[in-house]
Amino acid sequence: MMTSMTSLKTWLGRTALVGALSIGALSVGATGCGESFNESAGADPIFDADNEPGEPVPSLGEAEQALMAHDVAGARAMYQQRLEVDPSDGEAAAGRAMCDLLLVPGMPEVGRLLTESLGAAEPLAAAEVLYGDEGLLYWASRGARWADDGQYLGIRSLLAPELPWELEELESITRFVEGLNEPGDTLARHLVSIANALGGLDAQLQVAIDDPDFVRFYVPGEVFHDPSLSLTLGRAELATIQAALQVVRAALYAVSAYEHSWTLDGAFGAWRQDVNLDDERYVAGYTPTDYTVSYLDARLFRRVAQPDRLQASRTALRDALSRARDALRMGLTSEVQTTLQWEQPTVENIQRIDELFSALAGALYEPTALPYSEPAVHLNLSSFFEGGRTLPAEVPWMVRTEDPARIDEGMGVSEENFLWKTNPEAIDLVFQQGVVEGVSSEESVNVDLGEGGLGGFIDALAGAYVDAVQDVYFTTR
Numbered sequence: 479m480m481t482s483m484t485s486l487k488t489w490l491g492r493t494a495l496v497g498a499l500s501i502g503a504l505s506v507g508a509t510g511c512g513e514s515f516n517e518s519a520g521a522d523p524i525f526d527a528d529n530e531p532g533e534p535v536p537s538l539g540e541a542e543q544a545l546m547a548h549d550v551a552g553a554r555a556m557y558q559q560r561l562e563v564d565p566s567d568g569e570a571a572a573g574r575a576m577c578d579l580l581l582v583p584g585m586p587e588v589g590r591l592l593t594e595s596l597g598a599a600e601p602l603a604a605a606e607v608l609y610g611d612e613g614l615l616y617w618a619s620r621g622a623r624w625a626d627d628g629q630y631l632g633i634r635s636l637l638a639p640e641l642p643w644e645l646e647e648l649e650s651i652t653r654f655v656e657g658l659n660e661p662g663d664t665l666a667r668h669l670v671s672i673a674n675a676l677g678g679l680d681a682q683l684q685v686a687i688d689d690p691d692f693v694r695f696y697v698p699g700e701v702f703h704d705p706s707l708s709l710t711l712g713r714a715e716l717a718t719i720q721a722a723l724q725v726v727r728a729a730l731y732a733v734s735a736y737e738h739s740w741t742l743d744g745a746f747g748a749w750r751q752d753v754n755l756d757d758e759r760y761v762a763g764y765t766p767t768d769y770t771v772s773y774l775d776a777r778l779f780r781r782v783a784q785p786d787r788l789q790a791s792r793t794a795l796r797d798a799l800s801r802a803r804d805a806l807r808m809g810l811t812s813e814v815q816t817t818l819q820w821e822q823p824t825v826e827n828i829q830r831i832d833e834l835f836s837a838l839a840g841a842l843y844e845p846t847a848l849p850y851s852e853p854a855v856h857l858n859l860s861s862f863f864e865g866g867r868t869l870p871a872e873v874p875w876m877v878r879t880e881d882p883a884r885i886d887e888g889m890g891v892s893e894e895n896f897l898w899k900t901n902p903e904a905i906d907l908v909f910q911q912g913v914v915e916g917v918s919s920e921e922s923v924n925v926d927l928g929e930g931g932l933g934g935f936i937d938a939l940a941g942a943y944v945d946a947v948q949d950v951y952f953t954t955r
Contacts, residue, residue, distance in 0.1 A: 535563055541573055546700040548609040550580050568689025572716060575682035576697060579719070581605065587675045591668035597658055598642035607640045609701060618951045619703040652751070655742040662738025663783070670787065673730035673794075676723055680797070683716045694814055704950045707943075712816040717805035724798035728791045735787035735866060740777040745770055768878065771898050775875045779908075782866035792842050792863035799839040806832045809939075822938035827928035831935060834927065845915060850926045855916040867908050877901045 536556035544553035554577035560570035581604050582588065589601030608614050617633045625632040638645045647654050686692050692713070699708035709715075750766035753759055759769070782788070806828050809820035833849045837857070840846035845858040861867055869875060876898045906919045917923055925931075930938065 533559075535559055538569055538573070542696065542698060546698045548611060548613075548701060548703075549605070550577050550609055550701065551605045553577055554581070566685065566689055568686040568692030569695055571682055571685035571689070572692070572695040572711065575679055575686070575716075576695070576711075578679060578682065580609070580701075582676070585672070585675055587668065587671040591665070591672065592642065595658070595660055595665045595668055597647070597654070600642045602642060603640065607637060609703075612636070615703045615951075621953075651746045652748050655746045656748065658742040659744075660741060662740045662742075662777075666734035666736075666738050669730045669734045673727040673734075673790075676727050679723055680720050680801075683720050687713050687716055694816060702950075706946050707950060708817075709943075710816045712808070712812055712814050714805045714809035714812055714820060715816055715818055717801050717808055718818065721798045721801035721805060724794045724801060728794035728798060731787045731791035731794060732862075735782055735784045735791065736779050736868075737781040737783040738777070740774060745773050768898075771876055771878075776871075778875065780868055780871060782868060785865060788863045788866050796839055796842055799835045803832055803835050806835075817943055818939050819942065820939065823935045824929050827930065827935050830927045831932065834925065848923075848925065852924050852926065853917055853921070855914055855923055858913055858915065861912055869904055869908055873904055873907065874901050875904050 536559055538560075541553045541556035541560075544550075544556060554574055557570045557573035557577065560567050561574060564570070583602060584604045586601075592598035592601055606613060610616065614633060614637060617636055622630075622636070623632045624634050626635055634648050635645065638648075641648070643654070647656075686695065695711045695716075697709040697711065699705040711719075749759075750769040753761075753764070753769065761768070761772070764772070809818065810825065810828050812820050830850060837846050837849050838859075841848075841857040841859045842863065843860055845856040848855050848857050877900075878898050910919045914923070927935070
């Protein structure tokens with residue numbers, strides 16, 4: 479069963495990646511853009527505050543020029559002004575939605591997370607920090623590294639005046655979490671607020687999808703500081719972004735449903751560097767990494783604290799699968815050239831993936847046959863959302879095992895000689911028993927999704943754009 483589950487995770491993860499890349503997921507923060515996420519297209523308090531009656535309605539070309547000049551907030555205001563005149567304008571709705579997505583980290587809910595749980599002095603300003611002429615994407619596209627490199631300043635130092643943390647706090651994870659002793663449950667509440675706010679973006683994108691005159695929407699690559707990253711988004715791409723958003727919402731709800739008694743300082747703090755022999759936490763031979771794994775292992779996913787959030791997670795996952803199926807069908811019948819190359823995957827590949835998503839949607843509620851599986855199995859995911867699945871306190875998630883090969887070679891005991899591995903018993907208890915029916919935990923299951931499988935489908939669909947992102951931001955120059 480691990481093969482099919484891994485494939486599913488790969489699809490969802492890569493789909494989220496495509497959607498994230500399509501909206502500039504390297505975003506770090508912005509201010510004053512999130513209040514309107516749950517507002518209708520015709521009621522925007524941010525826009526209305528500055529709108530002057532009688533002003534001419536900006537053209538789509540003017541909004542595009544604003545994006546090329548890295549003025550995401552200005553472009554958003556222009557799209558919103560067009561929606562004030564015609565709430566059903568698909569291109570304007572897509573434009574406003576894309577700007578909102580680019581500025582997600584500036585929504586008030588994210589600002590509260592940063593200032594109340596992560597030690598920030600104030601919310602980040604994404605329009606400047608991310609997209610500005612000397613922002614994060616500007617420096618990343620020019621090969622700058624995060625940390626300083628000799629006489630060359632890294633992005634961390636270059637952006638220090640614009641960031642809401644002191645430069646010293648960004649030098650290491652240990653320094654960053656110093657004093658962050660708030661229980662993870664508080665952070666989880668912020669995640670729920672963010673998930674709720676993201677729900678409004680789906681409706682914005684749907685306005686564009688439902689507009690019979692909508693064909694495609696263009697995002698100039700200059701907003702990401704490289705023309706090769708331009709995006710052409712049709713209905714299928716917008717539905718893909720909807721699916722990715724719902725996956726993110728489902729994950730936030732699911733994670734926040736569990737008890738989180740850990741703290742960031744407890745997990746990554748300086749105490750791990752030098753644990754005294756008389757400290758009850760002391761374990762002979764442990765490194766700081768070992769202490770982190772051991773600390774979190776005992777405190778993650780051991781008890782469900784908010785079961786209603788699991789129901790919200792299931793609803794979001796159901797919607798994600800529905801949007802993903804919409805994207806597949808729209809892509810299969812699309813006649814316009816877009817960033818995602820829908821003509822590349824085979825029709826059989828798309829149809830089989832569609833059947834898989836249909837089965838997964840059913841499995842959220844009851845045992846459902848997994849199509850094209852060998853051996854034939856039924857999948858039942860309902861227990862993850864009806865009370866939740868937890869791991870007993872006496873069973874660890876991870877086990878620390880010694881690598882005998884290195885010891886035999888005469889090497890001393892060091893961090894490299896010890897590996898943390900997933901505990902097979904934990905995987906069986908939480909992810910297989912009562913979930914996968916028709917196969918033992920020792921057997922593997924193969925799901926035949928046609929030529930190339932899920933990986934081949936995603937590479938054919940989005941590989942060219944992913945390669946472009948890799949070349950622009952992650953290739954040493």
